Amino acid sequence: MMQDLTIEGFSVPAGERARGQISALELADGSSVQLPLVLINGAKPGPRIYIGAGIHGDEVNGIALVNRALAAIDPKTLSGSIVCCPVQQPLALLADHRLPISQYLKSPLDQAPTDAWTCFPGDPQGNIAQVMAATLFRLISQCDAALDVHTPTRGGRYVPIAILPHMNLGEPAREAERMAQLLGTGWIMRGDKGMYVSDGILCVEATKAGIPGFTFEIGEGGRLEEDQVAIGAQCVANLLIGLGMIEGDQVPPAETHVMRDFLGLRANRGGLLITERALGEAVKAGDVLCRIFNVYGDEVEVVSAPEDGLLVRTTTLGSVSKGERVATLGLL
Template identity: 30%
Template structure:
């Protein structure tokens, strides 16, 4: 704590350079209002609570941060998870990285944020659910936020300006599908550089995608920091297989960046690259039964699911509208009218779709 405050005071005296701002502690862990990884001690691991705003009770929203600064200079890699509060596998990936990366053998700095959305995590909610009084916003649609704005904008603005953007040369944002659905291991990319980052993850599917406005991935990439979203299966659980694959992919990226020693593992032949997707939806409410496994290749017209009514009578046979790969499917058989049954991805040869349609 004293070392951090001393470093902050020293850097604050340097014109034009932001410094880590300590503002207290919780059970011996420093609470900070700003992070500057350049003032962290080399060859060491530091753990902080980052103050991302204030709840309606006047208490701080605290976000956990682990900074691993290597003994040698190198890139600044930002790894985030839990921006949706029911998507948990990425948090376990970060925990394993925090336990397993030796700063003495690391070049550069890894900043790990295992839980961006404190309100959502408290309520196992995809949204930034700070209270129940109004519709909750999606924290991964409001980046870069605005300090001093409404509550979610201020929260996002502090994360962006004081934690994420100043400390990232490249980034991976970890997700899963949300409640009631599941993904294969699935990477989103939007440029040639981020496609290469996605390939290093060895996912089942890489989707070239222009993405949604306000996401961590696209806001960083648009600002010159290559970033990908990596989806790791199902929500509300720790899946050891997905966690191991996520950790292995990030370590592979770190080897490519010369942050870790060792050979880079190439993209396995089974990975499927797509630039377009189609959601197949339930034509009416009822009970759905999947006929093909998640991750399967399908042909146009192939039966993928059946719907039954409350008595078990078949009401609909649902078929694939096109050929491709099933990247996502339901896990909760209760489907509302219009609810997603499967999502099919494929490669559209139109040159206009090269970066995603």
Template identity: 30%
Template sequence: MITLGTARAPPGETDTGRLEVGETRDGSPVRLPVAVINGAEDGETLYLQAVSDGDELNGLGVVNRVVPRLDPAELSGTVLVVGVVNYFAFQVAEHRNPIDDRKMNRGYPGNEGGTTSERIAHATFQAAKQADLILDLHQGSTSRMINETRVRCGVRHHLHGDCLELAKAFGCGHVLDIKGPDGQLARAGPEHGIPTVDPELGGCVGWDEESIRYGVEGVFNVLRHYGFLDGDIELERQVRARGFDQYGSPAGGLVRFERELGERVSTGDLLYEVTDVFGELKARVTADDDGVFWRTRRLPQVAAGEYVCSVGTNVDKY
């Protein structure tokens, strides 16, 4: 019998339930939606979670489509799923937990007696620690971004190669290989000996079907590559960035992009222009380095100094 919260599944069965992680302001319990898919055959365990940030819903779209398609009779091993991690932020469609104003993915491995975010991080990390592999599904918040997978443990970590293999198996086509901030699950997992990656499934308001499709295919790629399901996948070379240039606006006005997401850029290429309300040019911004046009703001209006876009740099294929 495999359990996660109230979900209990014997071999060959699936169950859903709730994982209690705290209480609301009126004393009601906070219970996260969870699922256990316990394969008919023995094998490894995959932990999958979504909505660590309350407005990042593409991962939830992936969970919504993956769980019904997983037949435990065909599965070797176990898949543990937490469908919505950031309970409070999800309820109000905000990025950060409004109770403690914390970003959930800066609180791992968590603290059983800490803030609400730290308590949720602790409870979900206890589940994640049961796994052999971890997928933490994210997106580029509500900005526009390519579909990519992040390896956050750092190149000197002894599990760096294992995390790169996991990213390659997921197969978004682009990988950001930069050590992440303290408190990320993709940092905490490797510190506890578990290869972990952070798929960033595009960026949108609500959810995007194309990015969800990348995520669903990625999860099933991982399940096949690591022997949870029958079938082989071909590990294709990924475009990897090991640096990240962010650009702010030199002037206030309206942004007009001159590059498409995923497009290769060279040093000196025009990235965007800023005009005034009447279309008069105020600024032109060019690339500082060769790279890939990775992410942009969604709205055209900017103040001077406000974030506009990012370019992945130090690019290779692996």
């Protein structure tokens, strides 16, 4: 028989769900920054999974899709339990910005690092980002697995993609890869270098601690997109079905691409950007990906694929400066 789900002062009986908030920070006016929680305790034994979204304030697709996925779950038929924080950085959401920019502008040097996502496992005696990460990691540490939901920043769009921690983390990393397959996005990045596998990233530090986790990116930052919310909610359901937590039929992708690295391409000229390839399309070395035109209408740069790959991220901005990213390939 399932026990009560007891976490952060909440106690949820078997077969029930609850909402709550936990205090994470005190601001200058004495008000408290509260982390919202959705707690679902199944009627039957099973794993406890942590699901987090909105650690960046422009990632509203993630907030919407986890809420939709959880709303469809009946606690009386759930096996195991779910601990969800749909907004992992409320200050960033209030700013409608990737970071809690008002705090950073107040004291830039004291607030570095600024991104809680890069600060795990955090420091309860550190700066705002580190305290927030420590609070979240306390939740994660009480679970058996972790799913971290994201979108790229404004002006970028990803295919739905599961991004794994590096594979040198032993059995928890292998379990994270199994979970990524269950998610059913059709796109998996299994890389060993770059930002997503760096120390301090949420899923990397969770996996180091024996809690298999991975990053799920979908859609575009700063936009709430119904089609992406629907796809993402189905992916979360796929994962829970695959873990034996809920009943139902998974919706598998037509094909799954497992990639070994990201290759980001940046503009050498500034101007107006026109992308010529569809997101998710396979490209060959030499294929034209996008073109840049100056303000007089002259074509000043043609950006071509330097090698074969899959177009996993496009830039949706209408204009770019030299040095800005214009496309990202996934290399097989």
